[in-house]
Amino acid sequence: MNQQQKTWTASVIGASGYSGAELIKLLKRHPGIEIEALYAHTQAGKHFSELYPAIPCDKVFQTYEGQTDSDIYxxxxxxxxxxxxxxxxxxxxKKIIDxxxxxxxxxxDEHKHFYGGDKSPEAVLQYGMPELFRDEIVKSTAISNPGCYATSIILGLAPLFRGGMVGLEVESVNVTAISGISGAxxxxxxxxSFSEMSGNMRAYKVGKHQHTPEIMQALGTSATEPSFRFVMTxxxxxxxxxxxxxxxxxxxxPATMASIRELYAGFYADAPFVRLRNGVTEVSHVANTNFCDVSLAFENDGSLVIITAIDNLVKGAAGQAVQNMNLMLGFDETTALL
Incomplete structure (x- = not known):
């Protein structure tokens, strides 16, 4: 029996949050996965459907106490x-996607600075961005799923840093990234709350967002010793x-739009979930999907403007996790995601 024919058992630890619920929705429609257990300490004893009636799942939340019965966690x-x-x-x-x-x-030192706490990882898991590290993910048993802001920004910038275009050099990147409330x-x-956010918008974690070092690392540099100026709001x-x-x-x-578009099109030619758009993309174009849409333009002063849109709960979390799982287990990359 090959991997594609096997039914794998999966459990979700932290299944009561928004990302956990999105995972359940995707795993429920995956032909090769059987959901074995859902763990959520604060909701233990409740049915999943009590929290999320729109997602058909009859599992009861349990407290995780070190169980290792499932194939993948x-x-x-x-x-x-x-x-x-x-x-x-x-x-x-066990196979793991964190x-x-x-x-x-x-x-x-970057982990301590940006995440705090008195405990640091003893090992680094394979970074799970399929568009950059597909071959490594296929061979891995444990994956660290990318952050939502990081996903939207890295996919917007990666061809410039990893595309191999001769003579292309980035001096600075200034990012303004806006998230929906579910990201919190x-x-x-x-x-x-509704009364605080209705008709409102605000910046937060300015100058010290935890996804900054992740972005810089994926682009081949670091937050502490950057090779280009990076500002994220x-x-x-x-x-x-x-x-x-x-x-x-x-x-x-200087670079031409034709050369930049050719670079991006080539870089993402085999990436089923990255779409290079002709017009300006919008959040509504990707909501409830695993797509990352990318739009390109030049300002009058010659600076390149890249606009990306993702669903933070899907491509920015659960959908990318399932995409990584598909690669790890030998399924088609798009299974349960299209």
Missing amino acids: FLALPHGEALRLVPGLLAAG LSGDYRLEKV GRSAKTEL PMIAPYVRGIYSVLNVRLAS
């Missing part, structure tokens, strides 16, 4: 929690899902 937990659980799952020989930032960064998670917070707006990123890029020498 998804961890959709707050930052810091996976550090406690991943070592045991690795020791048990949706938190606990295992994304190679440099311990399901926990009740006064500042995210994350913002939150009163819509539910989606990330809209506007990247203003200063190139060291």
Whole structure:
């Protein structure tokens, strides 16, 4: 029996949050996956359908106490929690996809600076961005799923840094990225209530967002010793899902739109979930999908403007996790995602 014919069992730890629920929705329609258990300590004893009636699933939330019965484990937990659980799952020989930032960064000092806490990862899991590391993901058993802002920004910039275009050099990148409220998670917070956010928009974590070192690492440099100037301003707006990123890029020498479009088209030729758009993309174009849309333009001063749109809960979290799982287990990359 080959991998494509096998039915794999999967469990989700942290299944009551928005990303966890999105995972359940995708796994329920996957032909090669059987959901074995859902873990959510604060919701233990409740049926999944009590929290999410729109998603047909009859499982009851349990408390995770080190169970290792499933073939693959998804961890959709707050930052810091996976550090406690991943070592045991690795020791048990389980396949793992961690949706938190606990295992994304190679440099311990960057992890401590941007994530805080007194515990750092003892190992770095394979970074799970299929468009950049497909071959490595196929051979991996444990994946660190990219962050949502990081996904939208890295996919917008990667061809410039990894596309091999001779003479192309980036001097600076200035990013304004806007997220829907679901990006902050399901926990009740006064500042995210309807009365606070309706008709409102605001920046947050300016100058120290935890996805910054992840972005720089994927582009071949680091947040502490950057090879180009990088400024990121994350913002939150009163819509539910989606990330809209506007990247203003200063190139060291002029380039034509034809050459840039050719670079991007070639780089993503085999990427089923990245779409190079002719017009300006919008959040509504990608909502509830695993696509990342990319639009390109030049300003009058010669700076390159890249606009990307993703659904933060799908391509920015659960959908990318399933995409990674498909590659790990030998399924077609798009299974359950189109």
